[in-house]
């Protein structure tokens with residue numbers, strides 16, 4: 001198999017894809033919570049994606065949401081195609097200790113990142129409640145994989161079409177109020193979901209780890225693009241994280257910074273979709 005060749009590709013939902021890429025050195029080292037940075041082609045943007053799983057035969061699996069120019073271009077590749085490049089594993093692994101009973105919250109695509117974290121915590125002997133939230137039943141992903149990675153899986157949907165009717169924070173609060181004592185919570189997903197999860201766990205004094213996903217460029221602590229404020233100190237998510245103490249993160253600052261390139265990103269997506277439309281017409 002060639003370097004960075006796509007060995008397997010799978011469509012999880014119309015918006016979410018999964019690829020397994022041949023990168024044996026990365027596969028041998030990556031731990032839960034770490035990520036890679038890849039480029040689709042020579043002129044492509046570098047994008048970070050979390051390692052969802054690795055295999056003994058050198059494959060690194062990532063799950064991506066087709067949200068803009070680069071992820072749409074990634075999704076055009078097929079089995080047998082090669083990525084331009086891929087570096088990793090980057091970031092610090094999630095701290096995995098046996099603390100007792102933990103809740104792992106995944107919001108939407110965040111479930112793909114929560115899955116290896118839940119699996120590692122479960123293998124370390126914790127009782128793990130994995131709470132996965134989705135807008136609606138038709139976009140639930142990885143249900144079977146998540147069920148094997150925890151003690152109890154709770155699927156939630158915003159519209160009540162499947163599982164618990166409501167947000168992951170609602171399910172977490174329900175469990176806490178029913179008497180469950182969580183020793184730690186991990187929240188992984190959209191910034192707003194992590195912010196509100198931390199607000200809830202602060203009320204109950206439950207230590208909470210969040211996985212931060214600010215915009216990254218080099219992923220090695222050089223450009224400063226991924227900086228965020230944690231406990232009043234400037235941190236770089238790519239080298240000091242991506243996991244941080246959620247009760248100390250300044251979420252409002254990260255939310256504002258992540259919107260910086262919105263116009264540029266919209267143009268890049270439009271350009272990519274126009275190119276696809278043009279290609280289809282020519283073909």
Ligand SMILES: Cc1cc2nc3c(=O)[nH]c(=O)nc-3n(C[C@H](O)[C@H](O)[C@H](O)COP(=O)(O)OP(=O)(O)OC[C@H]3O[C@@H](n4cnc5c(N)ncnc54)[C@H](O)[C@@H]3O)c2cc1C
Pocket residue numbers: 035045046047048049050051062063064065066067068069070071072109112113212213214215216217242258262265266268269
């Ligand atoms: C540590 C980390 C792990 C991540 N893991 C995953 C994952 O497993 N699966 C997944 O689908 N996404 C993940 N992301 C987000 C992913 O990197 C972005 O969705 C991707 O870069 C979007 O690029 P685009 O060109 O397709 O879309 P764009 O239109 O360029 O961007 C869409 C949105 O993605 C975010 N984004 C854009 N560029 C970057 C960048 N260079 N770094 C970080 N965020 C960016 C912004 O919030 C932006 O609004 C992760 C981000 C970080 C920082």
Ligand code: FES
Pocket residue numbers: 215216217218219220221222223224225226227236237238239
């Ligand atoms: S991505 Fe450049 S310093 Fe973190």
